[in-house]
Amino acid sequence: MKHFPLIMLTLFFIPFSAHAQNDVKITPLKNNIHMLVSPQGGNIVTSTGEDGTFIIDDQLGGRSEIIEAAVKSINDQDIKFILNTHYHFDHSGGNEFFGAKNALIVAHDNVRKRLSTRQFITYFKREMLPLSKAGLPTLTFAHDMTFHYNGSSINIIHIPAAHTDGDAVAHFTDENIIVAGDLIFNGMYPFIDIEHGGSVMGIIAGLDVLLTLADDKTVIVPGHGPLMNKSGLQTYRQTLATIAEHIKSAIKDGKTREQTIAAKPTQEFDATLGKGFIGPDAFVSFLYDDLSRI
Numbered sequence: 001m002k003h004f005p006l007i008m009l010t011l012f013f014i015p016f017s018a019h020a021q022n023d024v025k026i027t028p029l030k031n032n033i034h035m036l037v038s039p040q041g042g043n044i045v046t047s048t049g050e051d052g053t054f055i056i057d058d059q060l061g062g063r064s065e066i067i068e069a070a071v072k073s074i075n076d077q078d079i080k081f082i083l084n085t086h087y088h089f090d091h092s093g094g095n096e097f098f099g100a101k102n103a104l105i106v107a108h109d110n111v112r113k114r115l116s117t118r119q120f121i122t123y124f125k126r127e128m129l130p131l132s133k134a135g136l137p138t139l140t141f142a143h144d145m146t147f148h149y150n151g152s153s154i155n156i157i158h159i160p161a162a163h164t165d166g167d168a169v170a171h172f173t174d175e176n177i178i179v180a181g182d183l184i185f186n187g188m189y190p191f192i193d194i195e196h197g198g199s200v201m202g203i204i205a206g207l208d209v210l211l212t213l214a215d216d217k218t219v220i221v222p223g224h225g226p227l228m229n230k231s232g233l234q235t236y237r238q239t240l241a242t243i244a245e246h247i248k249s250a251i252k253d254g255k256t257r258e259q260t261i262a263a264k265p266t267q268e269f270d271a272t273l274g275k276g277f278i279g280p281d282a283f284v285s286f287l288y289d290d291l292s293r294i
């Protein structure tokens, strides 16, 4: 969800999309797998090759021609499959554009449910209207599934009640790459969509799953921010767990949300994580509401 102040800039760019793909930075990860990073919107991972193009997440609506041009600069084939790591508009905004071009969209069952109906994300004051049929996932799963594609085995694993209620991570087993979606915001406090089934304890449990899959050479692609390694993942997990513990004890001590925010339970991490689009107070507020429900 990292597009908010830049939406006007995005709109401004649309008429010039044929020349604007250079705002997408393409990083080779391994063999035929690449990461695409834009100034706004979520990260994208592509697998290209003899079977066709498979992309993980498709970014903000209105940027689809830019994204398509960037993907085709790696390999000129059409996009055959898209995995949505979750329903948010900065990861699924290209669904209708690419779906209309016959890409098959794959996602957790709850992503299809959410994209089929109106959603409102209070923190961003953002309405997501139901997508047309072309933008909806055609293939959905409850727990996990595996792609055997372009020579890779790609395990897709559902992480329950984490960033949302429909998160999926992707593990390229041979290439040792994990695509974490918004389970990880690298270098900033994460948005947690607690009104749509997310929870910090679910995120921590999901990060523990990723830690069992990772070794010291694993390349981890977060939903937002730069690449991470296992040691960064351990630190991120520990940071979230420490802050959650601080807030749990404040709740146990009967502190109000305002008192908890005023006590600055994130202070030791604010210099490194507090300058993103979710500030320390907002992050504490999410966690207070989330952990008050337990």
Ligand SMILES: [Zn+2]
Residues within 6 Å of the ligand: 001, 086, 088, 091, 163, 182
């Ligand atoms: Zn998200």
